[in-house]
Amino acid sequence: MPPQAPASLWRRLARALVLLAFALGVPGWVTTASGDEMRFPAPTFTNGYKLPETTVPEPTSQTQQWIDVGVLVAALSLASWLAIRKRTRKGVFALMMFSLIYFGFIKQGCVCPIGAIQNVTLSLFDSNYAVPMTVLVFFITPLAFALFFGRVFCASVCALGAIQDLVILKPINLPRKLTIGLSMIPYAYLGVAILFAATNTGFVICRYDPFIGFFRLSGNAPYLYLGAGFLLAGMFIARPYCRFFCPYGVLLGFMSRFARWHLSITPSECVNCRLCEKSCPFDYVEKPNVGLARENRAVGVQRLGYLFVMLPCLIVLGGWVGHRLSVPMSRYNHAVMVAENLLMEKANPGMTPSLETTTFRTQGTPEEKLMAEARLVRSRMNAGGWLLGGLLGLVFGTKLIGVSISRTRKDYEVDKTHCFSCARCCPYCPSDAIHKGNFVPGNPADDGALALAKQQGTTPEAIAKGKSS
Amino acid sequence: MPAPESKTNTLTRLEFIRQGFGRLAALSLGVIGGLAAFGTRKKNTVWQIDPMKCTQCGKCATECVLTPSAVKCVQSYPICGYCRLCFGYFQPNAPELTSAAENQLCPTGAIERKFIEDPYWEYNIKEDACIGCSKCVKACEMFGNASFYLQVRHDICVNCNDCSIARQCPSDAWVRLPASDPYLLKHQLHPKTQLRMDLPEWTKQKS
Numbered sequence: 001m002p003p004q005a006p007a008s009l010w011r012r013l014a015r016a017l018v019l020l021a022f023a024l025g026v027p028g029w030v031t032t033a034s035g036d037e038m039r040f041p042a043p044t045f046t047n048g049y050k051l052p053e054t055t056v057p058e059p060t061s062q063t064q065q066w067i068d069v070g071v072l073v074a075a076l077s078l079a080s081w082l083a084i085r086k087r088t089r090k091g092v093f094a095l096m097m098f099s100l101i102y103f104g105f106i107k108q109g110c111v112c113p114i115g116a117i118q119n120v121t122l123s124l125f126d127s128n129y130a131v132p133m134t135v136l137v138f139f140i141t142p143l144a145f146a147l148f149f150g151r152v153f154c155a156s157v158c159a160l161g162a163i164q165d166l167v168i169l170k171p172i173n174l175p176r177k178l179t180i181g182l183s184m185i186p187y188a189y190l191g192v193a194i195l196f197a198a199t200n201t202g203f204v205i206c207r208y209d210p211f212i213g214f215f216r217l218s219g220n221a222p223y224l225y226l227g228a229g230f231l232l233a234g235m236f237i238a239r240p241y242c243r244f245f246c247p248y249g250v251l252l253g254f255m256s257r258f259a260r261w262h263l264s265i266t267p268s269e270c271v272n273c274r275l276c277e278k279s280c281p282f283d284y285v286e287k288p289n290v291g292l293a294r295e296n297r298a299v300g301v302q303r304l305g306y307l308f309v310m311l312p313c314l315i316v317l318g319g320w321v322g323h324r325l326s327v328p329m330s331r332y333n334h335a336v337m338v339a340e341n342l343l344m345e346k347a348n349p350g351m352t353p354s355l356e357t358t359t360f361r362t363q364g365t366p367e368e369k370l371m372a373e374a375r376l377v378r379s380r381m382n383a384g385g386w387l388l389g390g391l392l393g394l395v396f397g398t399k400l401i402g403v404s405i406s407r408t409r410k411d412y413e414v415d416k417t418h419c420f421s422c423a424r425c426c427p428y429c430p431s432d433a434i435h436k437g438n439f440v441p442g443n444p445a446d447d448g449a450l451a452l453a454k455q456q457g458t459t460p461e462a463i464a465k466g467k468s469s
Numbered sequence: 470m471p472a473p474e475s476k477t478n479t480l481t482r483l484e485f486i487r488q489g490f491g492r493l494a495a496l497s498l499g500v501i502g503g504l505a506a507f508g509t510r511k512k513n514t515v516w517q518i519d520p521m522k523c524t525q526c527g528k529c530a531t532e533c534v535l536t537p538s539a540v541k542c543v544q545s546y547p548i549c550g551y552c553r554l555c556f557g558y559f560q561p562n563a564p565e566l567t568s569a570a571e572n573q574l575c576p577t578g579a580i581e582r583k584f585i586e587d588p589y590w591e592y593n594i595k596e597d598a599c600i601g602c603s604k605c606v607k608a609c610e611m612f613g614n615a616s617f618y619l620q621v622r623h624d625i626c627v628n629c630n631d632c633s634i635a636r637q638c639p640s641d642a643w644v645r646l647p648a649s650d651p652y653l654l655k656h657q658l659h660p661k662t663q664l665r666m667d668l669p670e671w672t673k674q675k676s
Contacts (some may be wrong), residue, residue, distance in 0.1 A: 039612075043589045045585065045586060045589065047585070054544065054546065110630070122506055131505050139505075147491070202636055204632040206631040258487060355526060359526070359639040379670070
């Protein structure tokens with residue numbers, strides 16, 4: 001117990017007065033602390049006391065961030081090699097677990113390329129903000145890999161994908177109409193995220209990241225419930241966030257559909273054995289359509305005609321909806337929200353002022369400045385709303401047209417735009433190297449298969465080596 | 470044979486178009502990357518609270534994604550008056566001026582009181598106990614020298630892209646600072662001991 005100075009009568013009286021003033025909340029006798037004078041003069045110590053320093057713990061070092069970039073590039077290279085050259089699900093799975101632990105639980109989900117969309121957008125629109133080089137590299141690298149090797153990022157490197165991949169229990173096939181409808185969400189989400197980042201309103205992707213709470217082992221209850229909901233749904237609808245929400249997936253899809261070396265189901269030649277048909281929990285195996293009854297050409301052409309007429313209508317409709325939504329959307333912006341509250345409080349003087357308006361008034365910023373900023377955000381949101389809505393209309397129309405045109409497909413192929421390159425389908429293919437060792441000479445069933453193969457001019461070894469007859 | 474030839478031609482055209490779009494995708498990636506790279510300062514930014522704007526609304530304690538918050542109270546020793554009756558330390562109607570829990574303003578007892586010499590006492594923040602509720606900050610600002618203030622502690626902060634406190638801050642006090650200089654120390658900003666007000670303009674923008 002440190003020694004207590006004896007309190008004289010005067011001190012006690014003074015203390016009682018001060019406490020009374022404090023308790024009543026009337027600090028009339030004090031001047032404001034932000035003035036030039038300090039209320040209590042700095043003490044002069046006689047015992048040689050030295051002022052302690054305020055500690056300033058350092059944030060994560062730049063070196064650490066470049067190490068993360070290195071790990072990302074190494075993981076992407078390894079993922080491409082495992083999925084395309086080695087075709088091994090086990091390898092991809094092991095890499096996925098590593099990424100879940102490293103990028104998920106150790107790095108706690110930050111930096112991630114999905115959120116980096118917003119940093120890049122903000123740096124393009126706001127000259128005051130500069131995107132850190134490491135974040136930019138995080139954004140670009142998976143896209144560049146997708147352009148050459150497909151979406152290897154999704155299956156092997158993305159921590160959000162990994163946590164969902166682990167809970168896949170009994171995936172069900174969703175009806176096609178539903179998946180086409182649901183696959184519009186990522187476009188809308190991407191558009192809103194870009195619009196919000198560009199108008200400096202907020203980073204919605206990070207805000208509604210459903211899994212970050214698990215990676216940090218802490219978070220606000222609603223978001224933890226959201227994440228738990230995604231994982232529960234993910235037991236039956238495989239990777240629901242990746243397929244129907246992920247905005248970065250849209251960008252990856254743009255790249256991976258042109259991928260030069262993409263994972264393929266068969267290493268050599270498809271024999272239409274149908275073994276891979278059910279191997280994909282995401283429904284990204286596309287079946288051959290030769291030999292199916294073709295629809296009447298006139299009907300198809302007429303439908304296509306209707307769709308082409310509908311396309312501009314969809315664009316205009318989408319733009320109009322976006323324009324209508326721009327006002328509610330702009331309320332998420334701080335300046336617009338404060339400005340609206342101010343105007344509302346002016347209109348009804350009886351209203352209790354909100355915390356934001358009270359603070360704004362005490363700060364002494366001219367009201368015109370706030371109103372001008374709010375108007376600017378409004379007008380940008382409006383223009384962005386038209387543009388975003390129009391683009392969504394275009395995407396939807398194009399999707400409908402794409403569905404109504406059928407291209408001849410002879411073999412089982414992966415949907416290059418959406419395939420995560422998880423290599424689940426690879427071991428199903430009888431041409432895969434994994435089956436090479438399954439032919440046991442002397443076994444009647446295998447001998448029969450061998451004879452059949454020879455009759456067709458193929459040998460299992462040749463198939464396994466990836467050479468077609 | 471005319472039929473197969475025309476088929477080959479169609480395939481080539483499709484392939485050609487695909488290639489064109491592929492190159493377009495690569496080009497757009499390069500353009501976006503280049504434009505964004507043009508603006509990079511190769512400097513990382515972190516969140517911080519401008520203590521001159523902070524109004525001690527208490528949201529730092531409740532809105533952070535971490536529990537307890539990464540925002541803590543810090544003590545500015547050059548500004549502190551070393552008062553025996555510290556308004557940040559004692560409850561307004563404290564029964565006694567001792568360190569007993571019922572006398573303290575801090576809900577978690579995170580302020581440590583140390584006798585230096587009569588009548589001066591040193592006040593330290595125990596950061597693992599501080600929840601960033603800013604009760605002491607408010608009291609010190611109202612009645613004392615305002616030496617207590619809130620700062621984001623960067624050994625704890627995970628530097629979210631979309632800081633959920635910054636989004637809720639009513640006084641727009643959250644700024645992005647270069648990671649090399651991540652604190653706004655009050656004794657360097659205080660009008661009386663003004664040493665540094667030369668922050669670049671872009672760090673003052675809330676983004």
